[in-house]
Amino acid sequence: MFGGTFDPPHVGHLVAAINARHGADLDRVLLVVANEPWQKVGVRDLSPAADRFAMVEAAVAGVDGLEASDIEIVRGGRSYTADTLEQLAEEASGVLFLILGSDAVAGLSTWEHTDRLRETAHIIVVERPGTEGARPPQGYRYEVVDVPLLEVSSTDVRARVVDGQPLDYLLPRSVIACIHERGLYGAGPDL
Ligand code: ATP
Ligand code: MG
Numbered sequence: 001m002f003g004g005t006f007d008p009p010h011v012g013h014l015v016a017a018i019n020a021r022h023g024a025d026l027d028r029v030l031l032v033v034a035n036e037p038w039q040k041v042g043v044r045d046l047s048p049a050a051d052r053f054a055m056v057e058a059a060v061a062g063v064d065g066l067e068a069s070d071i072e073i074v075r076g077g078r079s080y081t082a083d084t085l086e087q088l089a090e091e092a093s094g095v096l097f098l099i100l101g102s103d104a105v106a107g108l109s110t111w112e113h114t115d116r117l118r119e120t121a122h123i124i125v126v127e128r129p130g131t132e133g134a135r136p137p138q139g140y141r142y143e144v145v146d147v148p149l150l151e152v153s154s155t156d157v158r159a160r161v162v163d164g165q166p167l168d169y170l171l172p173r174s175v176i177a178c179i180h181e182r183g184l185y186g187a188g189p190d191l
Helices: 012-023 049-060 070-077 082-092 101-105 114-120 154-163 173-181
Strands: 001-005 029-033 068-069 098-101 122-126 143-144
Touching: 001 012, 001 070, 001 098, 012 029, 012 049, 012 068, 012 098, 012 122, 029 070, 029 082, 049 068, 049 173, 070 082, 082 114, 098 101, 101 122
Parallel strands: 001 029, 029 068, 098 122, 122 143
Antiparallel strands: none
16 A cells, blocks of 8 residues: 555655665555545645546556555545555455555654554555654554655646646656646646
């Protein structure tokens, strides 16, 4: 499981997912789109979950081993990773891993239901520029998988749309098309 707001998905997410899959020998990586990322609600504008899911679907289309998951959208309400991992464990066989960028690792202690999370999660840490070296608190099972460091964030991408700066190569063309078709982040229909 690789959870996120994915508003929008970018090469940082995709390169991390591909390399975590390769480095930890995972069968598949589910990019789980948060329905209600409760830590962000009220802090900034969020695109509708359906738009974020459509962008993730577009991003992984035709890519071996990466899948978009709407499990949190279908469940509705606030999205807690502990709930999702438990649901996935019931539905799937085999060992479950939770991929987290190091900034998310640094914020783990602010999450809800960490007692259950600690029980179920086997964490794969991928480094992210600015928070290298962050590791889960004591009690979590984790390993670190090497991925190329890419200093790109959804926040930066959204600002680029507003400023009219190029998005090319920071996200797949299919996602850029989706942003324009859906008029996300104030984008017009022109490519
Ligand atoms: P925002 O700026 O809106 O917070 P973001 O780029 O941080 O967006 P999220 O959807 O918040 O993206 O992140 C989802 C997951 O992807 C988190 O575990 C995060 O650490 C990881 N991630 C995001 N960007 C990168 C990156 N450039 N390299 C490695 N991991 C990343
Ligand atoms: Mg983030």
